[in-house]
Amino acid sequence: MAAPLAVLAAAWHLPERSTPLADLPELPSLTPQERETLTGLGIERVRADDALDDHDLAAAAARQVLADTALRPEDVDALIVVESRAPQDLLSSEATRLQETLGLHRALTFSVGGLGCASLTPALLAARGLLAADQDLHHVLVAHGSKPATPGRYRHPVTLNGDSGQALVLARTGPVRVLDLLQETNGAYWDLFRVDFRDRPAADWREECRDTADYSFRLAVESRNRLRGLLARLLERNGMRAEDLAGLAVQNLSAGGHAFVQDTLGVELLPSCAENLRSHGHLGSNDTLLNLYAAHEEKEIADGDRVVVINTSPVAAWSMLLVEIGDGETAHLL
CATH class of the missing domain: 3.40.47.10 (Thiolase/Chalcone synthase)
Known part of the structure; x- marks a missing residue:
């Protein structure tokens, strides 16, 4: 527990x-x-x-x-x-x-x-x-x-x-309860993206991808498998099916990234993800919960709904949170 x-x-x-x-x-x-x-x-x-x-x-x-x-x-x-x-x-x-x-x-x-x-x-x-x-x-x-x-x-x-x-x-306790949390990493991608900064003025810093094919194909295939595996574990250990979820809150990397996650997991993204992608771009670690709260404000989700919040990184790291929207009056124990 x-x-x-x-x-x-x-x-x-x-x-x-x-x-x-x-x-x-x-x-x-x-x-x-x-x-x-x-x-x-x-x-x-x-x-x-x-x-x-x-x-x-x-x-x-x-x-x-x-x-x-x-x-x-x-x-x-x-x-x-x-x-x-x-x-x-x-x-x-x-x-x-x-x-x-x-x-x-x-x-x-x-x-x-x-x-x-x-x-x-x-x-x-x-x-x-x-x-x-x-x-x-x-x-x-x-x-x-x-x-x-x-x-x-x-x-x-x-x-x-x-x-x-x-x-x-x-x-x-609180109005957004974190029911479960999973994380996986793969150190093979530790330097897939990097900035060579030593002996360079900050104005000349540039982020470089070691291998765009690794990012676009190899990491994409691994991400598909990791995300499917994480969701299956998350649902099984909480006695749920994908149909029990009100949606997914994901990072705002790109429209293609949104489609990739939705197609991979077979669960709809919260509409606020697309709106915030258009108007804010990517906000690092701050994307997903901003999207979750925006969805609640826009009544895309309601009290009692359960949502999976997904964070990924080309480091590479993958994580999923199962959250439940509620009144925040009682603690939730697994």
Whole structure:
């Protein structure tokens, strides 16, 4: 029996500035093939503000979620920061910087990451472990600021990155209950995407794919098998069938990526995924729960519905959360 975990509240900070695809600064430098792939992603614009860094985005979302829950800084027992892809400084601590910014002086604080766009999953696993291990601990704040690692926002041939901050207050009870959580990784792809940054000015950083055929074919086949296997395990151990799900909340990589997941698993995606893909682009680890909450706000899902939340990364990592929308009044135990 797994320990209970729930999202008590969630908040996002999206820059007000919205950049249409045609206004991307790097557009003139793209090759014809890159431009064709970019325009076929299904992304029309991204939220982008170069004046905000990942810390600013995470802090803004965290302040909002604390205000929404009326939690004081001293009410936060732990802070888990999902690390950025490109920290502002070496050796300094992104996690304790955010702790200081928010005034969370008594919070147990650390960071997690290493799985790219799937790095939210280890944060949830760590939060569940803390809540299970210490009955005096009640509120865990998870925060992440998502920014591109390079000056260019287009990741060929994957997606187009926007900016966002996300903050979650996790507890044992709440309106979004995490019923189960699975994660798998394959280290063979550890450097499929990389940025060679040493001895290069930041303006010259470029993300490179080691082998586009590996990404488009070999990893795609493995992802299909991994996702099918994860969903089968998730449903079996919770006594469910695919027909019992209200839908899937997935990352906003591309329209083709959405179709791939839906065809692979035979379950409909929540309509909000497509809308947020068009208007926000890819938001790293922040996509999936934003889509879930948007779907609830738009009444695409209702209390009592169960949804599978999927995070993937070309690291490669795959994870699935089974969540249940409810009133948040009782803990849910597996």
